[in-house]
Amino acid sequence: MQRYPDLFYFGASINPFRKDALERLEQAKQQGAVLVKWIPNIQHIDPADPQLAPFYRKMHELGLPLLSHTGQERSFSAANDAFGDPRRLALPLSLGVTVIAGHIATTGINHGEDNYQRILPMFAQHPNLYADISSLTQINKLGYMAKALREPRLQGRLLYGSDFPLSNMILSSVWYFPLNLGKDEMRRINAIPNHWDRDVALKQALGLPPEVFTRSAAVLGIR
Numbered sequence: 001m002q003r004y005p006d007l008f009y010f011g012a013s014i015n016p017f018r019k020d021a022l023e024r025l026e027q028a029k030q031q032g033a034v035l036v037k038w039i040p041n042i043q044h045i046d047p048a049d050p051q052l053a054p055f056y057r058k059m060h061e062l063g064l065p066l067l068s069h070t071g072q073e074r075s076f077s078a079a080n081d082a083f084g085d086p087r088r089l090a091l092p093l094s095l096g097v098t099v100i101a102g103h104i105a106t107t108g109i110n111h112g113e114d115n116y117q118r119i120l121p122m123f124a125q126h127p128n129l130y131a132d133i134s135s136l137t138q139i140n141k142l143g144y145m146a147k148a149l150r151e152p153r154l155q156g157r158l159l160y161g162s163d164f165p166l167s168n169m170i171l172s173s174v175w176y177f178p179l180n181l182g183k184d185e186m187r188r189i190n191a192i193p194n195h196w197d198r199d200v201a202l203k204q205a206l207g208l209p210p211e212v213f214t215r216s217a218a219v220l221g222i223r
Contacts, residue, residue: 007152009222011037011067016045016055025058034220035065037099040083041073048088055096063087063221065098071115071160072108075166085110086119093126098219100159104131106144116144123153133212134161141219145206152188160203160213168195174202181205 012026012028012034014021025036028205036059038045047068059066070086073079082088086105093099105115123129131154148154166172174181174189181189185205192198200213216222 009034009220011035013037015043016052021055022058025062025064026054029062029064033064034222035067037067038131039069039073040088041069041081042081043077044080044083046083046088048091050091052091053095055098056092056097059092060096065100065220066092067102069103070101070105070119070131071103074107081108082110084115086107086122089129090122090126093122093129094153096128098128098130100219101129101131101133102161103141103163104133104144104148104154106136106141106159113145120151120153123157125163129156130215132159132161133203133208134144134163135166137171137176137199137206138163138166139173139176140171142176145203149207149209156215158212159216160200160208162196162197162199167199172199172202174198174217177202177206 010033012024012033012035014024014028018024028036038047040047065154068089069084070089071084072081073084084105086101087110089099089101101119108115110118119131133145133148135141136148148158174186177186189198189201189205192201
């Protein structure tokens, strides 16, 4: 961040099995990191591995939340989707780490149960569990945004996310919502040149309340 003054906050992706993983956490915190980001399915990190307990305790000590992909992963050529099972996040949650479940586990199945159904009971069990709504406007997840907004167990737990760069690709488009939005509104949103502004405008138009966009500051400890 000293090299790039226009970079205000960042997430560090640290392999917890590194010999110097705890030192890397300290370094990332000192350099301004506000969270740790994993895609366990492709990084071959089992969030439930008891060997990671010291790493989680250090995260809790430093006040660094964990943003972890949950659900199936198909953006890469190979993945171990067992590691995307949201139930595997119970260990860091039990050790006090604030966990943000990426995409609310809206894809895939583990132990014969839909991942989205597997994560919902966890919100009552763990007050330090949150979820982001990134990717919920993609064509393979149509309907999940409305479902998440109606789900009482997710009230107060949703955070905005863009899923960049996929939010700027054919997977996501305002034109996929003709049953939700009028033609004039779709044209207006589609004409927004900045893709992040366009993503925000689309999610606002689909009913995402203002607090979902602002809650991240409190969760990440940003003043």
